[in-house]
Each structure stands twice: as C-alpha cells, then as structure tokens.
Amino acid sequence: MPASSDPNLAGLLSATADGDQEAFAELYDLTSARVHGLVVRVLRDVAQAEEVTQEVYLQVWRSAGRFDAHRGSALSWLLTLGHRRAIDRVRSAQSQSDRDQAYESRADRPTPDPTAEAVEDRLQGQGVRSAVKELGPPHQEALELAYFEGLTHQEVSERLGVPLGTAKTRIRDGLRKLRDQTGGAR
Incomplete structure (x- = not known):
C-alpha cells in the first residue's frame, strides 16, 4: 500500500x-x-x-x-x-x-490416604527411635532431649550437666552417626 x-x-x-x-x-x-x-x-x-x-x-x-x-x-x-x-x-x-x-x-497424583500416611509416619518414627537407641548413651541422651523433647542446646547442656559446646558436639556427632547408620544422604 x-x-x-x-x-x-x-x-x-x-x-x-x-x-x-x-x-x-x-x-x-x-x-x-x-x-x-x-x-x-x-x-x-x-x-x-x-x-x-x-x-x-x-x-x-x-x-x-x-x-x-x-x-x-x-x-x-x-x-x-x-x-x-x-x-x-x-x-x-x-x-x-x-x-x-x-x-x-x-x-x-494419587489421592492421599491419611491412614496409610499415619502408619508410615509411625513406622518411620519407630525406626528413628530404634536407631537413636543404638547410638549409645552420650549421643542418645543428647538427641532424645533435643529432638524428642524439643529442648534447646542450652537446655540440653543444663539437663546433662555438660558445657554448651559439649552438648552441641554430642548432638552434631549423634546426627552424623544416625545418618551413617540409616544410610541417609549428605
């Protein structure tokens, strides 16, 4: 045009x-x-x-x-x-x-089954608790207090009567051992 x-x-x-x-x-x-x-x-x-x-x-x-x-x-x-x-x-x-x-x-996606999920969660929880018990007393106590009872690092330190750094180390080392024990990825 x-x-x-x-x-x-x-x-x-x-x-x-x-x-x-x-x-x-x-x-x-x-x-x-x-x-x-x-x-x-x-x-x-x-x-x-x-x-x-x-x-x-x-x-x-x-x-x-x-x-x-x-x-x-x-x-x-x-x-x-x-x-x-x-x-x-x-x-x-x-x-x-x-x-x-x-x-x-x-x-x-399949429809979630709340009963199956609850059973799976319970089984996983039992597996984690069993694995924590196999860690041995210092790490077991620190992890149980921190994760099962929900205590802070400071509260774990006071409950175990150890310095704060020691409580943190036990928790960290316990998590590493737990990961290695259960075959978890890094």
Whole structure:
C-alpha cells in the first residue's frame, strides 16, 4: 500500500466512525492483507490469525471514533490493534496451557490416604527411635532431649550437666552417626 493513500485511510476511519458501511468495506479491502499478515507472523497459525483479524475489524467498526490522526497514521493504528490482539491471543493460549498442565499434574497424583500416611509416619518414627537407641548413651541422651523433647542446646547442656559446646558436639556427632547408620544422604 503506498504511503500516499494513508490520509485516505484516516478519512475512511472517520466515515466508519459515523457508521458508513461502504467506507468500512473500502478500509477493509485496503488494509486487511497487511493486518492479517502481521497477525499471522505473531500467531504462526493461519486459522487463529483469521479469527484475530476478524476481531480486529470488529473492534475497528465499534471504535473507529477513537482514532486520533495527531497521534499517528491510520495504518499504524490498525497494525497496533492487530498486534495487540495477536499478543493477547498468544498470552491467552499460554495461560490456558499452564492451567492445563497444572490440572494434569494435580490429577496424576494419587489421592492421599491419611491412614496409610499415619502408619508410615509411625513406622518411620519407630525406626528413628530404634536407631537413636543404638547410638549409645552420650549421643542418645543428647538427641532424645533435643529432638524428642524439643529442648534447646542450652537446655540440653543444663539437663546433662555438660558445657554448651559439649552438648552441641554430642548432638552434631549423634546426627552424623544416625545418618551413617540409616544410610541417609549428605
């Protein structure tokens, strides 16, 4: 489309804003190929591009009065409308895809069985308690006080009658031995 016909497009938009169907048809004939081409380049899907191009011209019919020739050319306004609609379609498709993936990931998970989980937790707890008992008195006492009774390092130190550093060392060394004993990863 030659640049000299752009002022004519502004007139056609103005007439379209007044409800002139012939002006709208001529505007469509002069610009639809460019708008559709831009939309196809953004969407990369001809069928969707046709829908979006149709939406753009419906928007033009409804809001041609919003065109302001002082802010830019009529063609750039039409191309901007097309580009924005195409980007909106891409974002909408991506959002739908994200929602579908999130749904599928939730749907693939088995329904939790609270009874089985409670049994598993109890068995794991019994296994940990048995492993702690096998550590021996200094580490066993420190870990039981810290983790089973919930005491702080300072409280463990006071309860065992040992310096704070010794209590921390017993807890740390006890955890290392426990990890090695149970085959835990570092």
